[in-house]
Amino acid sequence: MALRLWKKSVKMILREKRTFTIFCGMYTVLIFSTSASLEMSLNPVTASIGSGFFMISLLLSLFSSILYSWLIVARKRRTWATLKCIGYTNANISSIVLGQIIFTTLMGFFINVELLFHWAAAITYYKMAVPDVNINTTLVGLSPVIVTSIVFLIVQILGFLLLRGKITKVRPMIALKRIGE
Amino acid sequence: MPIPKDVMIEAMDVNKEYRRAGAIIRALVDINLTIKSGDFVVIQGPTGCGKSTLLNVLSGLDIPDSGKIIFDGENIARAPEDRLSKIRRQKIGFVFQEFNLIESLTAQENVEALLWPTVLSNKEVENRAIAALRDVNMLERKDHFPVEMSGGEKQRIGLARAIIHRPRVLLADEPTGNLDPEAEKDVMDLLKDINKTQDTTVLVVTHREKLASYATMVVKMDRGQVISAK
Numbered sequence: 001m002a003l004r005l006w007k008k009s010v011k012m013i014l015r016e017k018r019t020f021t022i023f024c025g026m027y028t029v030l031i032f033s034t035s036a037s038l039e040m041s042l043n044p045v046t047a048s049i050g051s052g053f054f055m056i057s058l059l060l061s062l063f064s065s066i067l068y069s070w071l072i073v074a075r076k077r078r079t080w081a082t083l084k085c086i087g088y089t090n091a092n093i094s095s096i097v098l099g100q101i102i103f104t105t106l107m108g109f110f111i112n113v114e115l116l117f118h119w120a121a122a123i124t125y126y127k128m129a130v131p132d133v134n135i136n137t138t139l140v141g142l143s144p145v146i147v148t149s150i151v152f153l154i155v156q157i158l159g160f161l162l163l164r165g166k167i168t169k170v171r172p173m174i175a176l177k178r179i180g181e
Numbered sequence: 182m183p184i185p186k187d188v189m190i191e192a193m194d195v196n197k198e199y200r201r202a203g204a205i206i207r208a209l210v211d212i213n214l215t216i217k218s219g220d221f222v223v224i225q226g227p228t229g230c231g232k233s234t235l236l237n238v239l240s241g242l243d244i245p246d247s248g249k250i251i252f253d254g255e256n257i258a259r260a261p262e263d264r265l266s267k268i269r270r271q272k273i274g275f276v277f278q279e280f281n282l283i284e285s286l287t288a289q290e291n292v293e294a295l296l297w298p299t300v301l302s303n304k305e306v307e308n309r310a311i312a313a314l315r316d317v318n319m320l321e322r323k324d325h326f327p328v329e330m331s332g333g334e335k336q337r338i339g340l341a342r343a344i345i346h347r348p349r350v351l352l353a354d355e356p357t358g359n360l361d362p363e364a365e366k367d368v369m370d371l372l373k374d375i376n377k378t379q380d381t382t383v384l385v386v387t388h389r390e391k392l393a394s395y396a397t398m399v400v401k402m403d404r405g406q407v408i409s410a411k
Contacts, residue, residue: 004297008290015285082281083294085242086342087270089263092298172242175281176233176354 002095009099020104023068027108028115030064031152033057035112035144042144061152065159068104072097073166080167081174090168097167098160105156109149116140188251189350189382190216190239195248195258197234197405208234209245210405216384216398218349221376223393224386226402232386233354235402239384240273240352241265253349270295274343274381276353276372280335282327282342289314289323292341313341317371333364340371350382351375357389369395 013020034057040050073080080093119139127133197209208231216222216239224232237243239250241257250258253272257265269275282291292310301309314320317337327335336356343351353372357365373395376383385392393399400410 004303008294008297011290012283012285078281079283082277082283084266085269085275085277085281086295087266087273088298089266173237175275175277176237176242 005092005095006099009096010103012096013100013103019071023064023104024107024111026064027061027105027152028111030057030061031108031112031145031148032115032140034061034152035140035148038144038148039140058151058155061155062159065101065105065152065156066162068156069097069101069159069163070166072100073163077170077174080170081172084170084172085175093167093170094160094164098157101156101160102153105149105152108152109145112145112149113142116142116145187218188215189218189220189253190214190384191249191251192235192239193249193251195238195245195250197231197238197243197245207405209238212248212405212407214400214407214410216382218382219376219380221373221383221395221397222385222400223396223398224384224400224402225388225390225393228388230402231405232402234405236352236354236384236386240275240350241268270299271346272349274346274348274351276336276339276343276351276356278355278358280327280332280339280359282335282338284327287324287326288319288330288338288341291327291338292345295342295345309345310341313345314338316344316375317341331364332360333367336360336364336368337371340368340375344375344379344381347379348381350384353383353385355387356385357387357392365389 034054037050037053037057040046041054043050080088083093116139120137123135123137127135127137192212192214195209195212196207199206199208212235214235224235226232234243238245238258239252241250241252241260245258248258249256252268255268257268260268282288283294286294289307289310292313293306296306296309299306311320311323314323317340319334319337319341322330322334322338327338330338336359339356351372356372357368360368369392372383372385375381385395398410401408
């Protein structure tokens with residue numbers, strides 16, 4: 001049941017192309033910059049600047065996750081009210097919203113992994129063609145990306161929890177009102 | 182006092198007040214109303230007379246300040262929210278004036294949505310949605326999105342969504358408020374058909390006098406009171 005709601009929530013968010021593309025892009029950039037700064041903070045030479053960037057990226061991630069949750073919850077009050085009218089519980093609606101948020105973050109992670117693999121492949125090929133060139137094959141290690149993505153997921157869930165009360169407060173009667181009333 | 186078996190909804194001494202801009206508005210005043218199973222009830226009255234509030238209270242969307250609402254033998258006036266959600270999902274179908282379809286879902290998905298949080302299999306959900314779409318003559322539009330449909334077609338999809346779970350009661354708040362006369366007749370004929378063939382109790386709130394011709398019972402309201410029910 002919950003799995004079906006999650007699948008449907010993914011379908012719904014994929015069809016909202018503009019919102020999905022914007023936030024997926026934001027998460028991709030944020031996951032990349034946070035991973036890069038995490039890797040820098042682990043290097044003794046760049047540790048101080050790296051940890052600074054890491055904190056900034058995390059704060060930006062928290063801000064964007066709250067913004068994204070707010071957009072999903074607040075802009076669709078009528079949809080949630082309609083679903084409540086037809087028998088959805090607050091938990092059912094929370095499943096849909098959380099599914100959309102988590103899916104967008106996971107897409108950001110997969111795009112990062114895909115880009116990093118492509119970078120590594122392209123540089124490896126280039127190095128074989130031009131042996132003297134000195135470019136890092138690995139742009140950012142996979143471990144920082146995985147760690148960052150897990151941290152991002154936790155932050156996303158925190159952002160959702162902060163706004164979950166808004167779902168509970170949506171009264172089903174809103175669905176019966178005329179638009180603009 | 183036991184409630185007769187064929188009574189679907191019974192309102193007993195129901196009162197409801199609202200506070201708006203410091204003033205108290207008595208939306209429902211000592212409402213007593215009995216709706217039998219299989220009735221087609223049209224609730225009429227001028228704007229602000231309390232007919233929508235009555236519909237909200239009868240369906241458990243709103244809580245009365247006092248009185249009882251016996252819905253299919255159960256007092257729902259003080260029922261917890263989760264119980265009300267379950268009653269709505271199992272026993273009530275809603276038809277909205279503004280259709281309230283989800284824009285990112287196709288017609289079939291909009292109809293199926295009601296059954297997603299249930300234990301029914303995907304195949305069963307799909308079969309039921311197709312049957313409901315066939316009932317409202319919209320099967321050929323199952324893959325279309327709401328933005329591609331007219332008001333009358335959207336309302337038919339709304340009706341299919343409302344009947345997919347074979348509800349005991351169908352509640353419609355101004356279901357033809359946004360439709361032209363032809364689409365209005367279509368939707369009302371469909372409601373009547375569902376009432377007859379599926380033995381579903383239908384409650385329609387409307388300010389249009391002529392829709393009373395579909396009713397087996399017309400409830401007239403004014404200033405929060407039922408002035409006649411026959």
